[in-house]
Amino acid sequence: MLIQIMEALRKRSDLVGWTVRHVQTRGAQVYAVPQGIESQRAVADERYLIDVLRNRTMADGSPAVGSGEASLLPGEDISRAIEQATLVAGLVANPVHSLPGPAQFPDVPLCDVDLQKDASAVMLEVMERIRAAAARYSEVRLSAAECFGEVCNAHLVNSRGIDAEQESTQIDIEMVLHSRKGDRESETFDERRRHRVADLDLEAAIEDRVHYTLDSLEAETPPLGRDQ
């Protein structure tokens, strides 16, 4: 389908540039409630993202370009999507710019190798670490937690000759900690996003949030008035 999209874009004489990204993702999601693991999900997605550039003119007559985009799912109508992106580009007038061409990029580590192999097992392990780390603090309860791990493969092609592929991983975690002291309660929400599990520093993050939750129980409102 990527080739069909590229061929359709090449036939358009009204476009001065285009980019297509074929993005495929696969991953795992784990959700916990105080009673245990509520839900385990495996998720996959595939889509094509089209960006087009058209020549336009500014209100004062000077040259400009307009950009438009469309998302396409496998099997959807390619010409309708390109038509829509082209229409949108015809409504916008921005300073003249072009698309990037082929270039060398630094090699940045973007992947968690274990997650690439088995996202589901890695996410279950991350969830267990969160639950175990929170369980060390008897004054605080883990109300809910969510762990998402995703492997994303992106193939980018543009009208200036870029044809590159990149694989990356992404981990998103969320947790809610709760504490009570007498009739006072406090709840703390935390979310983190990293490329690799090793970059999460989970136990330190939970220790930090536990202290914040407990400190919130002691917090007082500031006195009203002006400091002399």
Place this chain on the structure above:
Amino acid sequence: MTEMKLPSAMAELRPALGEIVGLGLRQHAPYFSVLLSSKHGLTIEVNNREEQVTEHPPAAGTVLSAFDGATNFERAIGGFKREEIQTAARDFIKDISFQSYIPPAQSERRGDFVTPMQIDPLDLSIQEKLDRCREVQQRVKGQDARIVNVRVIYNELKRKAAFADRNADLAQRVQRVKMYLFVVVAGAAGDVRYDFHIKYGASGWEVLTWNDDEIQGVVDGALALLNAERIEPGEYRIISTPGVSGVICHESFGHGVETDMFLKERARAAHFIDKIVGSPLVNIADNPSQPGSYGSYFFDDEGQMATPTQIVENGVFRRGITDRYSAAALHIPRSANGRRQDYSRKTYARMSNTFFSPGSSTLDEMIAQVDYGIFLDKRISGVEDPQGWGIQVTCHYGHEIKGGKITERVLAPIGITGNVPDVLQSIIAVSNQLQMFGGSCGKGHKEVVPVALGGPHLLLTARLA
């Protein structure tokens, strides 16, 4: 009659859903279901400086769900490829040791449902929709010399779904449209104010027509704000308009009674079932089957047929709104509130159309009861606090009420703060007119779904600032 118009791949797969459910059940899943779901959206904005057409990222895929009363196992696959889905139905649960679980008995549910429409947005091209937005914008632009910008924002959401389990074979197409009109005015001193009005519905373009009075109302509202004063903080007798009533309802006994929050021990309402939480005039319901309302649907993402749920009855909290998991874990009956942002996310217990039910007073009678108070005209936003039961609602502006009459004095902006039971207990009159307003609602900071909120006018006491 409006057509279903399922995407072709979804329509081709639908006849095989019964067989796919059978594959899952043969793997010893106590409960197994298939959801095909597609979501597309479009936003068009026209203002004095630019025009934009933005397609929302589409999401279309298949969700296979297996449930054993303890854990929900799901496989979400992009698209509707029959072989891939059949293979997944055989493979994804084959290594799972399910707990013993007997799902609650459910009646046979079959049928295809489509939002009734006179002007189907799918029958209009993007260019035609853009032209209609331009037309509204042109009508408003010249209404007053102090208007410096007019923004018209059109938003459409198309949700199509097919669902099957052992007892269900369902399909729906839910079409939602919304149009914002913002009028921005500048005063002599260079101060800038705005007012807005929004039209919405689970419907077609026919609800997006504007009459001259509606347009003039927005222009007048913006101009009046040029002379608005700040409110003196304190406790006031107030009359909330239906939009403001709706936000109070949504943030208090809406978010606070989503039963997944009960399960996570994050909602105080869990301890108040069958207890008094408001004045006897307070009745709150959630009803996904309300015709034409923005949050309506025919069945939820777990195949539960849309029916109303009475949340608060004559001031007594009766029950929360559920998804399948929280209902099973808490041993409470289901309501049709299992909703997901799209196929790639799990279901949570979510609101649909949540509102205070109307009472018996007329608005004139209610205003006449107020010696001094504030008429809260227009909502902006609210913040939920299910655990602490605090409430915060921000209103764009309000009018002073003096001697039983609304005056020209405008106060803006106005924030309502308070404790949920105190606010609900203070309600002493409820008007006989129900009005609903559409919008989007997140669970925390994500999981956005379309909802509506509303109610009648309420006469109550609250702290304003």
